[in-house]
Amino acid sequence: MLNTVFIIILGSIMLVAAFLAVYIKNLVSSVIAAGIISLLASLIYLLLAAPDVAMTEAAIGSGLTTVVFLLALKNIKQKEEDTDD
Amino acid sequence: MVSPIYILILSLAIGFLLSVIDKTNRKFSLTAFYGVLTFNVLVIADWFYRFLFLGVPTLTINTAGFRAPVSINLQLGVQESFVLLFTNLIGLFAAIFLYKKFKESNISSLTLYLILIMGVNGLVMTRDLFNMYVFLEILSISTYSLTSFGKTGKSLSAGFKYMLAGVTASTFFLLGVVFIYYFSGNLNIDFIQASQFTNYGSIALFLLSIAIFIELKPFPANGWALDVYEAVDSGIVSVIAVVNSAAILFLFYKIMPILPERFLNVFGIAGVITFLFSNMLALKQKKAKRLLGYSSIGQVGLLVASLVFTANAPQHLIYLIVGGFFINHLISKAGLFWLSGIVKHENISDWNVLRGNRSLLILFGIFLFALAGIPPFAGFWAKWELVKLLVHSKMLFALSAILLGSLFEIIFLFRWFTLTVKSDIAATIPRWDASKIFSTSFLGVIAIFFAAMIMKVYYGFSLIHILPVLAVLVIDIIDFLPSKVKGLLSLLAVLAYGYYIYPFESNIQLFFGIIFIVGSAVNIISTLNRTGKSEGFYGFLLMMIFSFGNLIIATNYLEFFLTWEFMTISSFLLILRGKQAQKASLMYMIFSTAGAYLMMVGFAFAPQLMGNSPLVISLANVQLPLISIILLSIGFMIKSGSLGVHIWLPEAHAEAEADVSSFISAILLKAGVFGLLLVGISYVKFAPSFDIFYWVGWIGVLTAIVGAFLASFQEDAKRLLAYSSMSQVGYIVAAIAMVSHLGWVSALYLAFNHMMFKSALFIAVAGIYYRTHTRNMYEMGGLIKKMPLSYITVLISIIAVSGVPPLSGFGAKWLIYTAFISNGWYLQAGVLFFASAVSFLYLYRIIHSIFLGQLKYEHQDIKEAPVWFIIPQYIFLGGIMAISAFPNLIIKPLNKIAMHYFGSSIRIDGYSIFSELGHWDGHVVMLVTMGAFIVPLLILLLLVGKTQKVKQFNIVYAAERPESPQTTHVAHNMYAHYRKALGGWGKPRIWNFWHSASEWTHSLADYFRHIYTGNGQTYVLHIILYVVVIYIVMGV
Amino acid sequence: MDIIIRILYAVISILVATVWGLTLTGIVRKIYARVHGRFGPPVWQPFLDIIQTHSRRVAISHGYMFFLGPVFRFAGGLGTYLFIPVILGSTVFGNFSMGGDVLLVMYFIFFGQLGMALGAGEGGHPYSPMGIARGLSQMSAFEVPFSLAIISVAIQYHSLNITTIVQAQQGSILNWTLFTNPLAVIAAMISLLGMNGHAPFSIVMAPQEIPIGPPIEMNGSFLGILQTNRGLFAAAKLILFMNLFFGGAAHPNILVALLIMMIKTFFIYMFSVFVGASFPRFRPEQSFRFFLKWPTAIGILAILYIAYL
Amino acid sequence: MIKQVLSLVAIVLLAALIFAPMLINTPLHTSLTPLANYYATQGADDLGAPNLVTAIVVTYRGLDTLGEVTVLFIATAGIGFLMGKKKKLITPKRPASELLQNGASFLLPIIILFGVYIFMHGHLTPGGGFQGGVVIASGILFMMLINQDWSHNVFLFLESFSGFFYVTIGALGIVLAGGFLDNRILPLGTFGTIFSAGAIPLIYSLIGLKVGTELVGILHAMRGEE
Amino acid sequence: MNLVMTLGFLLVIIGLWAMLTQKNLIKIIIGFSIIDTGVHLIIVSIGYIKGRTAPILDASVSVADAANKIVDPIPSALVLTAIVIGLAVTALMLTFVIKLYQKNKSLSIDDYQELKW
Structure with a gap:
């Protein structure tokens, strides 16, 4: 019974985070929101008795995907500065 | 007698090591690269010979030392080796075609190409659904990255659109695989029966099959594919058009047994519609590669349709029809794309530079005629048998759509051919380089060999x-x-x-x-x-x-x-x-x-x-x-x-x-x-x-x-x-x-x-x-x-x-x-x-x-x-x-x-x-x-005797002597009064009728091709809508 | 042996027909004059013309085809006449009707027309090809009602042989085609107007409009041959119409049969003359359109009437 | 505007017609599927690996994992190919902040050690090659952030050879044991100890190394400039 | 009612909505990664059996009665691969976006329509 309560809480936070990720104007914060979704997803995997998946999702989903997104944004901002000056 | 698993092993091993080998000298990495491709071809050719002529039973290779459902198994039979032989062959010759570019370009392009061919081999051989998903991903990702090979300007946006669509299709595929596992309990196709999917279970099958069908670029949802055909380097595009579609087509063939009957019929009709409409849209195309894109999408649609319609035909007929269309599509598409690589001019009216090189012009003719289904090439026999089959199974709608589609095909192909042979040369004649001509002419040899083989073996x-x-x-x-x-x-x-x-x-x-x-x-x-x-x-x-x-x-x-x-x-x-x-x-x-x-x-x-x-x-x-x-x-x-x-x-x-x-x-x-x-x-x-x-x-x-x-x-x-x-x-x-x-x-x-x-x-x-x-x-x-x-x-x-x-x-x-x-x-x-x-x-x-x-x-x-x-x-x-x-x-x-x-x-x-x-x-x-x-001749000869010879203008004409022959020669518009008498009947009605008919088709084609707005997002929307529409039509 | 006799008979019947044809044209010229209130030339005027043209010393020629033009023309006239049996049953006037049936005769009419066209064409005078063009178009137009009439007659008598058609019309005057198949006869008579080239459809040989044309180019004996042909050809056509539609000339005594033939042909000719004298001339397209309208309708009705009633 | 409406219609239809029936008709299983049952019962003594997921990932469905490693490999190759040659940066990068430099030098060995631990014990505890590789990659990321220079070639060699060895071990499987990627080329050893379950630990650590170096490659490529 | 699967499908729908309506390329890729997470949630939720533990045979789960103590391991094995593939694809898409941005300086999908009809 405890599990379902946890899942419902985590699920609703994730849905809110998803809406935020889609509708926030600032790209960096929407990337962060996407990272949060993955993080909470790894928690849910724990509840679903799938530890391997939880670790992978935590490491890759929230960790690396967010890093890759930020790198991409840095690259794009980088290009803007080069061309401006 | 090398087990086909070594194809995967060798390609991977060399693929991983290629960047290291390249550090020493590009020559070694190139030899390794071409070595692997030839190795693949030789192994498959040997197996194909064994299956076809020595009657060796279908080979099943178990991985990880366990039997099928527990672990993944690969299968190589006559069909697989037939498809693989030609995909590897085209892979090898496309690589030869791109030799000059491979020599200069970044080493990772060679690795990508090698892994792509490995992905194709894997996809065709594997019997496990999730394994297919993995190989499909390998195939797609290497193709996405290779789209910008040769640095053509517009290929980046084309590649991105291709990715968007490919990614959506893969998501559906994954969902399909997983839900099939949920309903049937295992992932290996040989152990999944259609019966296990009760009424709602078939949605899982629908997801799987629609994902593959989208990868095969069905009519309204294939805008992304056309941009790829137009923008990407012609060597790579020939691989996409031929090798990728062949692999995905075989994938569709593999899952056909588990799909219910009504799915197949709807897919067959969708294939026919794709063939008809893409050929119609090709009528309005001026750019050579985009026209080839439309035509190859049409051919793939035809192949899907023939796969479905010949489902319960005798075995040798299936081989002839599907095999014939496959070879036909393969030869003509690869050949024409390579020619577009050689000619380097964008629109079809500049292709008359081909007249500079006689053998290329002949090859161009062979490819066009093969595509148009002119005898003795394979397409002709396949179309003949298919028409006979459709007539016997009373599928008259499909029959008329296919024939109308092939008529459109004839129109734009022969317009292209006559333009090339007849219009006067305006564009610059490019340098002909050896490796490109070598691989294109090899295709010509295959076309002729197959024509002779079919005529000898099938029809004697x-x-x-x-x-x-x-x-x-x-x-x-x-x-x-x-x-x-x-x-x-x-x-x-x-x-x-x-x-x-x-x-x-x-x-x-x-x-x-x-x-x-x-x-x-x-x-x-x-x-x-x-x-x-x-x-x-x-x-x-x-x-x-x-x-x-x-x-x-x-x-x-x-x-x-x-x-x-x-x-x-x-x-x-x-x-x-x-x-x-x-x-x-x-x-x-x-x-x-x-x-x-x-x-x-x-x-x-x-x-x-x-x-x-x-x-x-x-x-x-x-x-x-x-x-x-x-x-x-x-x-x-x-x-x-x-x-x-x-x-x-x-x-x-x-x-x-x-x-x-x-x-x-x-x-x-x-x-x-x-x-x-x-x-x-x-x-x-x-x-x-x-x-x-x-x-x-x-x-x-x-x-x-x-x-x-x-x-x-x-x-x-x-x-x-x-x-x-x-x-x-x-x-x-x-x-x-x-x-x-x-x-x-x-x-x-x-x-x-x-x-x-x-x-x-x-x-x-x-x-x-x-x-x-x-x-x-x-x-x-x-x-x-x-x-x-x-x-x-x-x-x-x-x-x-x-x-x-x-x-x-x-x-x-x-x-x-x-x-x-x-x-x-x-x-x-x-x-x-x-x-x-x-x-x-x-x-x-x-x-x-x-x-x-x-x-x-x-x-x-x-x-x-x-x-x-x-x-x-x-x-x-x-x-x-x-x-x-x-x-x-x-x-x-x-x-x-x-x-x-x-x-x-x-x-x-x-x-x-x-x-x-x-x-x-x-x-x-x-x-x-x-x-x-x-009697009168004699009378006249006697009476007239000597007649006075009169020169041309020695005649009295309205009291003065005419001097210019033009005015006095009654020839121009001689029966004007009769034409006036006929009045309304004289109008060229039939000519106008046919003219307006062709005008109408062209404007219809123009109207339809505007659905491809060029926006990647719209293409994804098209895909989702297509999935939903097919779902409703199928009444799953 | 009988070939020489056969040729002899043919010569006799040609002479008779030509003489009768020329006198007929002379009479017609007389009638025209009378209708127009003048005396007109004597009836034997055509004979004088022929003698006068043949006596010319030197004729001009534009080349061998120009030379062959009148030959073709006259051969056409001769051929048409020789294949029509004038008097039923008589060998002398039976001519060579064993050679072919009505179709042969109809196509022989074209023979003359085509030959003349080639000759006039060679003449180099621009007006002659114009006249020929009009003549051919008009011919193709009046051919339609005529052929429809011929077909309906063929259906009616189940045969295209002229002799059998004439045989079928013997007995009383009532079983002439005129009475048994009136529609066909009307269509045929209208097309006869076109054939004879009299007033309403005389645009082809209208001397007033094209002042020079063939008559002047072809002088000397060329013209003579043409004039003899005009007589013979007219006679041949009239005899054909007589055989097909008016019971032909059949009588045990040759002279009486010839007399019947002369009377009948005279009246057939008078029909086109009366119509010709009282009508103005059509323009070319009017005449073509005219033939393709009512006469063709009558022809079709004739066929439907015979075939299905 | 029309596109918005159409997308709404498409998604609503998709959800209602395809996703909803799927959702309603797939209640939770109450027992294992026959295949899963086989893995549960025979899995341990077949391969001697306590962590069944690892057993499936490495051996039973070894080809998937090989394919997956190839996917990562060609992703790296593709990104490298797309990004093209690096531009030499003219203005020198400003040095990392004090906190980052000290923290990194302290944390780095621990992270690397933790990563190695994960893929060494892949067959015993949850986690394995992928997770270990990613942890190592984040460690290396730390070094990149404080832009310590590190030799890229070492990683290139590491990546190629780990992949190559992985494939050779797989090939050995055919020669020595039942089939490609079979782990019984080494003795299964006692159940639950570190050197047990045949070649699984070896394969998984190679995969870990491979994934780690590839992710480093991706990050390096995407940073864009030297 | 399988809660997690509902969550998964909802995420997929939100991700799809983002992909179809957002004009910014990065937002589209974010939409894609949300779909990806959603799909992975669905896959794992399929393997879950109520009241059972992780598929690791250690002290608490003996080899004998493992069959009715553990959760279905196969979906987790599949998800492992799927997550990594998701990362690879996202990384590649981002590279495409970077290069596209380099070429004509705009992140909106509507500016890349030169190939049409």
Whole structure:
């Protein structure tokens, strides 16, 4: 019974985070929101008795995907500065 | 005996190490790269040989040491090795094609290419669903990255759109796989049964199958694919078009067993719609690669459809149809994309630079013809069998959509071909480099090898059927000889061929044999006048003549149709040689192919023929159903230029080269007549309920009258003769349609007669054109003084055409009118009278405006037509005079032929012929006319004595002497008053009809292609909508 | 042996027909004059013309085809006449009707027309081809009702042989084609107007409009041959119409049969003359359109009437 | 505007017609599927690996993992290919902040050690090659952030050879044991100890190394400049 | 009612909505990664059996009665691969976006429509 309560809480936070990720104007914060979704997803995997998946999702989903997104944004901002000056 | 798993292992091992090897020297990495690709090809080829010829059972390779459902297993059978052999082969040759680029580009492009080929091998071999997903991902990701190979500008956005669509499809695939696991409990296809999926379970199957179907680029949801085809480097795009689609197609084939029946039918219909619409949209394309994109999407759609429709056909048929289309698509697409790589010009009108390199032009021809389904290439056989299959399984919607689609295909392919061969070169001629030409020509070799293999293994065709193509090859080899030598050689070849097929079984064959073989032999003499080399001319000419011969001795429908297609393609190529023949030959090809398709369906409906006696005999006791009679008759009438479908005839005759047009009008039209006769032969015993031939008769009669009127209003001599052929063939068609003894005697008599005087007329006009270099009659005049021999030929021929008594023409007229009246076709007889009366108009026009009237200044010093034109003319004249003097020479044998089918309705004793209505004695008529001619001649010779020779302008004309011949030569718009009298009837209604039909299709194509807005997001939306629509249609 | 006799008979019947044809044209010229209120030339004027043209010393010629033009023309006339049996049953006037039936005769009419066209064309005078063009178009137009009439007659008598048709019309005057198949006869008579080239359809040989044309170019004996042909050809056509539609000339006594033939042909000719004298001339397209409208309709009705009633 | 409406319609239809019925008709399983049952019962003594997921990932469905490693490999190759040659940066990067530098030098060995621990014990505890590789990659990321120079070639060699060895071990499986990627080329050893379950630990650590170096490659490529 | 699967499908729908309506390329890729997470949630939720533990045979789960103590291991094995593939694809898409941005300086999907019809 405890599990379902946890899942419902985590699920609703994730849905809110998803809406935020889609509708926030600032790209960096929407990337962060996407990272949060993955993080909470790894928690849910724990509840679903799938530890391997939880670790992978935590490491890759929230960790690396967010890093890759930020790198991409840095690259794009980088290009803007080069061309401006 | 290497296990195929080593293909995956070696590719991966080398792939991982490639960047390291490259650190030392690019040469080593290149050798490793090409080594692996060749290794793959060799292993698969060895296995394919083992499966096909040694009957080795299908090989199953278990990984991880456990049996199937527990671990993943790979499978290699005949089908897998067939597909893999060709995908690896194309992979290897595309790599060779890109050798120059691979040498300079970043090493990771080689790795990507290698892993892509490995992905393809894996995808085809694996039996596990999730494993397919992984290999599909490998395939897609390496293709996404390779799209920007060769740094073409627009490829990045194309690649991104491709990714967006690919990613959506993979998500659906993953969902499908997982839910199938949920319902069936395991992931290996061999262990999943369709029964495990109850009503809602089939949604899982739907997700899986729709994902694959989207990867195969179905019609409305394939905008992304077109951008990729257009923007990406041509070497890579050929891999995408051929190798990727082959792998995904095989994936679709693998999961077909577990899909429910209604899924397959909807996918089949969606495939057909894709084929139809993408070919239609291709009509409006100007850019070569985008056009090829549309065409390859269409071909993939056709392949999916044929996979579905042949699901429960016998095994060897599936191999032929699906295998044939697959090889066809593979060769033509890879070849054409590589050619676009070689030519480097974007839109199709610049492809005429190909004329700079003869072998490339031939390859271009081979690929286009293979794609268009012209024999002997694989596509032709596959289409024939598919049509037969669809007809037997009553899938008429799919059949008509496929045929309409292939007609569109013919239109844009041959427009492209004629543009390349005919338009004048504007763009720069690129440098031809070796590696590209090597791999493209290799494809040409495969195409020819497969054509020969199918003909030998599947249909056991002997040498005689392949003779037309052999002739082209032989002449191509000896093409360096001067054209006169080649002309003589081909004349001997035709006579030898005639002698070879001489012992015919029925005398109808003998009669048409004389028309085709002897007629062509005499006509060839006129071609000896050519100077220089005239490359390729005699090859196609021999091809046409041999296919005429084969037509007569064909024993079954396929043989007849094969020869028919050879004849169409060779006559198309001959017409194409004319100076402005681009539009004319295109129109000819479109009409002939439409006719050919109708015939194909007609033959498919016809019952199977027993034994192998020639068609002429075996059709006598075959009950052709009504539908096949209608289709066949329309097909043959298109070929003989009947009313409504005649607009190609004047164009083809006028624009073809001088000596070619006599072949076309005198002999080619008779092929249509021979076909109609075949239908007639079956019609005799088994007349269908609805008397269709009555209406064919009316069409023939109307063709005659309209042909005569149109001929009278022409300014161009050859166009006038073309319309006159149309009108004469109208007579023959009407006579055959009567299906009575006298009808057929008159039809055959007129056919023979027409061949003779029409060839004589055309060769005479060819001679005049050779001298005066113009075809417009008002620019000639008064040539009687300069070219008396041609004048005599034309005089005698027009007397023969008009039917004025002493000559053979009257025999034809007498026979045909007696036949019509005795058969009860009274009104038709009246119209025919009117037609033959009107024929005087154009006959007088041609002889007056060319020979009589005022001689122009520039023609003061022209000489008589060259001897090569005179000889055949006078041979034909000899024939006409012989038949006029002794009509029994031909009436007796014809009577015997017709008696074979009907009771005889004429009595011949001595020289006079008695029908139930009237009588005619050719001999007496000839004598009396000679007498009536000599008497006044003598009177005049005696009385007139010395006449004062009067020079050209020594005439009194409105009280002053005319000085310029142009004004006083009555030739331009000679029957203006008649045209005014006809008023509304004179408008070119049929021409306008066909013109607006093509206009309408093009605007429809333009309307539909605007759904591809170019926005990646819209394409994803299209995909989602497509999934939903197919879901609703399937009613899962 | 009988060939020489046969030729002899043919010469006799040609002479008779030509003489009668020329006198007929002379009479017609007389009637025209009378209708126009003048005396007109004597009836034997055509004979004088022929003698006068043949006596010319030198004729001009534009080349061998120009020379052959009149020959073709006259051969056409001769041929048409020789294949029509004038008097039923008589050998002398049976001519060579065993050679062919009505179709042969109809196509022989074209023979003359075509030959003349070639000759005039060679003449180099622009007006002659124009005249020929009009002549051919008009011929193709009036051919339609004529052929429809011929077809309906063929249906009616189940034969195209002229002799059998004439035989079928013997007995009383009532079983002439005129009464048994009136529609066909009307259509044929209208097309006869076109054939004879009298007033309403005389645009082809209208001397006033094209002042020079063939008559002037072809002078001397060429013109003579043409004029003899005009007589013979007219006679041949009239005899054909007589045989087909007006019971032909059949009487045991040759002279009486010839008399019947002369009377009948005279009246047939008078029909076209009366119509010609009282009608103005049509323009070319009017005449073509005229023939393709009502006469063709009558012809079709004739066929439908005979075939299906 | 029309596109918005159409997308709404598409998604609503998709959800209602395809996702909803799927959702309603797939209640939770109450027992293992036959295949899963086989893995549960025979899995341990077949391969001797306590962590069944690892057993499935490495051996039973070894080809998947090989494919997955290839996917990462070609992703790296593709990104490298797309990004093209690196531009030499003219302005020198400003040095990392004090906190980051000290923290990194302290944390780095621990992270690397933790990563190695994960893929060494892949067959015993949850986690394995992928997770270990990613942890190592984040460690290396730390070094990149404080832009310590490190030799890229070492990683290139490491990446290629780990992949190559992985494939050779797989090939050995055919020669020595039952089939490609079979782990019984080494003795299964005692259940639950570190050197047990045949070649699984070896394969998984190779995969870990491979994934780690590839992710480093991706990050390096995407940073764009040297 | 399988809660996690509902959550998964909802995430997929939100991700799809983002992909279809957002004009910014990065937002589209974020939408894609949300879909990816959603799909992975669905896959794992399929394997879950109520009241059972992780598929690791250690002290608490003996080899004998493992069959009715553990959760279905296969979906977790599949998800492992799927997550990594998701990362690879996202990284590649981002590279495409970077290069596209380099070429014509705009992140909106509507500016890349030169290839059409």
